[in-house]
Amino acid sequence: MTIFSQVNASKLSDTVTPGHTLPAALYISDEAFQIDMDVFFFKSWILVGFEADIPEEGDARVVDIGNASVLLVRDDDENVRAFHNSCRHRGSRLVEDRVEGISRFVCPYHQWTYDLEGNLVHAPHMGQTFDKTCHSLRPVNVRTAGGMIFICLAEDAPADIDEVLAELETRLAPFDLSNAKIAFDQTITEEGNWKLSVDNNRECYHCEGSHPELINTFVGLDIGFDPEDVSAEELRDYERHCIDAAAQVAEWEARGYVSHAIERYDGHETLLRTQRFVISGAGESHTLDGAAAVRKLLGENTDPKLGDLHIHLSNAWHHAFADHAVFSYLVPVSPTRTALRTVWLVNKDAVEGVDYDLEKLTEVWIATNQQDADLVALAQKGVQSFGYRPGPLSPFTERTVAVNQEWYLERLRAHGY
Numbered sequence: 004m005t006i007f008s009q010v011n012a013s014k015l016s017d018t019v020t021p022g023h024t025l026p027a028a029l030y031i032s033d034e035a036f037q038i039d040m041d042v043f044f045f046k047s048w049i050l051v052g053f054e055a056d057i058p059e060e061g062d063a064r065v066v067d068i069g070n071a072s073v074l075l076v077r078d079d080d081e082n083v084r085a086f087h088n089s090c091r092h093r094g095s096r097l098v099e100d101r102v103e104g105i106s107r108f109v110c111p112y113h114q115w116t117y118d119l120e121g122n123l124v125h126a127p128h129m130g131q132t133f134d135k136t137c138h139s140l141r142p143v144n145v146r147t148a149g150g151m152i153f154i155c156l157a158e159d160a161p162a163d164i165d166e167v168l169a170e171l172e173t174r175l176a177p178f179d180l181s182n183a184k185i186a187f188d189q190t191i192t193e194e195g196n197w198k199l200s201v202d203n204n205r206e207c208y209h210c211e212g213s214h215p216e217l218i219n220t221f222v223g224l225d226i227g228f229d230p231e232d233v234s235a236e237e238l239r240d241y242e243r244h245c246i247d248a249a250a251q252v253a254e255w256e257a258r259g260y261v262s263h264a265i266e267r268y269d270g271h272e273t274l275l276r277t278q279r280f281v282i283s284g285a286g287e288s289h290t291l292d293g294a295a296a297v298r299k300l301l302g303e304n305t306d307p308k309l310g311d312l313h314i315h316l317s318n319a320w321h322h323a324f325a326d327h328a329v330f331s332y333l334v335p336v337s338p339t340r341t342a343l344r345t346v347w348l349v350n351k352d353a354v355e356g357v358d359y360d361l362e363k364l365t366e367v368w369i370a371t372n373q374q375d376a377d378l379v380a381l382a383q384k385g386v387q388s389f390g391y392r393p394g395p396l397s398p399f400t401e402r403t404v405a406v407n408q409e410w411y412l413e414r415l416r417a418h419g420y
């Protein structure tokens with residue numbers, strides 16, 4: 004049975020009502036899950052880690068995406084490389100989880116040995132005619148920008164990653180995140196389809212009702228609103244805020260902190276939405292009161308008020324502030340389960356207990372992530388129940404969900420689904 008037959012239609016485009024949530028089969032069926040993995044996690048560029056995961060030469064970390072296991076490596080020249088985590092002899096997994104400061108990968112099975120560039124350098128008892136150069140580790144496409152590591156498992160990786168990386172590099176350069184350190188690292192499981200996790204991230208319609216910690220630093224109407232549902236006084240206040248925010252954005256841009264909104268969905272293989280927002284409260288960071296949590300700011304910058312640089316990617320979302328960055332990415336585990344990893348990045352010279360208090364640094368997004376995970380689990384239960392029918396998205400507060408969904412459908416069609 005295909006996802007198409009489950010929803011009694013022959014084409015995917017026929018199964019979706021524009022501006023609505025997706026048919027249940029796309030959130031629950033094994034076949035839809037396999038198609039998603041193929042298109043969005045094996046053929047597209049995805050975020051799978053951070054330079055801070057492998058800061059030193061000889062550090063390596065394993066990332067598992069579906070049935071693909073990939074080794075991220077910092078080589079002798081400090082470049083980031085990626086290889087399939089499978090020995091070229093009889094296929095053994097080379098590294099179980101992570102290693103630090105090694106000079107060679109030695110396979111645990113028969114001790115074939117590879118250097119950090121993936122070359123097979125030792126393979127005893129294979130005969131005089133055995134050509135080691137034909138048995139290097141199989142490379143995986145890998146790129147970095149702004150401290151992030153992206154891979155593409157397809158051999159013909161989408162070329163438009165260059166434009167996305169250039170934009171990210173420009174916007175994130177002042178934070179010097181490739182030299183930052185991970186102050187806190189958390190992986191949680193969301194009990195829902197990965198698209199429900201992404202949809203939940205693309206809107207903040209739910210923020211007022213579910214994120215009491217986060218909304219301290221948000222300007223409520225920035226998330227979109229129906230003018231008919233807002234009082235004249237609220238509207239006047241918001242117009243004043245918009246004038247101030249526009250002036251702040253112009254000032255940031257004049258100082259070289261690129262802040263204007265960019266939305267790359269339609270017609271692009273690799274999506275990107277990014278914008279720098281003014282923060283409420285003390286105006287510095289996503290903490291309970293909006294004040295910076297880290298005394299030693301990121302990079303060389305000394306201005307604690309650089310706003311909230313949002314970045315949305317196909318499997319990731321980030322916020323970068325002057326004092327820290329909180330970066331998240333997801334990896335689907337099953338049709339109804341998704342792993343979400345979040346790291347809190349700070350200046351590598353910042354000392355816990357001296358320059359920052361870990362609880363103050365992490366409490367807003369630890370709470371927010373759990374609240375989001377709870378919402379995703381509720382949504383999953385609802386969409387897989389017998390009575391579920393696709394529901395309408397708000398044109399005011401969920402436009403970006405609809406835009407993201409259109410991009411998703413466009414990519415499926417481009418791959419023949």
Ligand code: FES
Pocket residue numbers: 090091092093094095110111112113114115
């Ligand atoms: S499987 Fe790796 S050395 Fe044999």
Ligand SMILES: [Fe+2]
Pocket residue numbers: 203204209210214371374375
């Ligand atoms: Fe949320």
